[in-house]
Amino acid sequence: MNIEHWRSEIDELDAELLRLLNMRARLALKVGALKKASGLPLCDPERERKVLHQLQEANSGPLDTEAVSRLFRRIIRESRRIEAQLVEPVTSDSIS
């Protein structure tokens, strides 16, 4: 197998990762809408710690614990950004 073969496998895998990341963002929007309706804060450090802990426990490598943390902290941050747009849809501070 040459490099191009493995790269095309990576490309297919990336397309699936993109699909799942967008699916996660849609689920985060649902959670965000429920939090908004209940007056709950968007940021829930306890839930985030639990999510990261679960994934570190489930991880079988070759990514190490720190890599899993960095990856999912980024994923969670992007989900929160999406949720925040629900609550403060492009701030209207600068009304002309």
Add this chain to the structure above:
Amino acid sequence: MNIEHWRSEIDELDAELLRLLNMRARLALKVGALKKASGLPLCDPERERKVLHQLQEANSGPLDTEAVSRLFRRIIRESRRIEAQLVEPVTSDSIS
């Protein structure tokens, strides 16, 4: 549907993301081994640009283009870290 319902869907999705991210890391190790055998550099900015461009083109949201870039730059960085361990191995046992 309450918050707990959607959170359990997110947990399932995260487990699948973790599985695919580890699969990507394994593919990156194969590419890294071939690069090492051919004396090619690990870092290939042209390939990275191509990967990001493809994903941005394929993206249908709700994640925006910038979020996709940030997520996949992190994913590519972690793959490169794993490849680098091939060139300067820690000890393969301690990785898993």
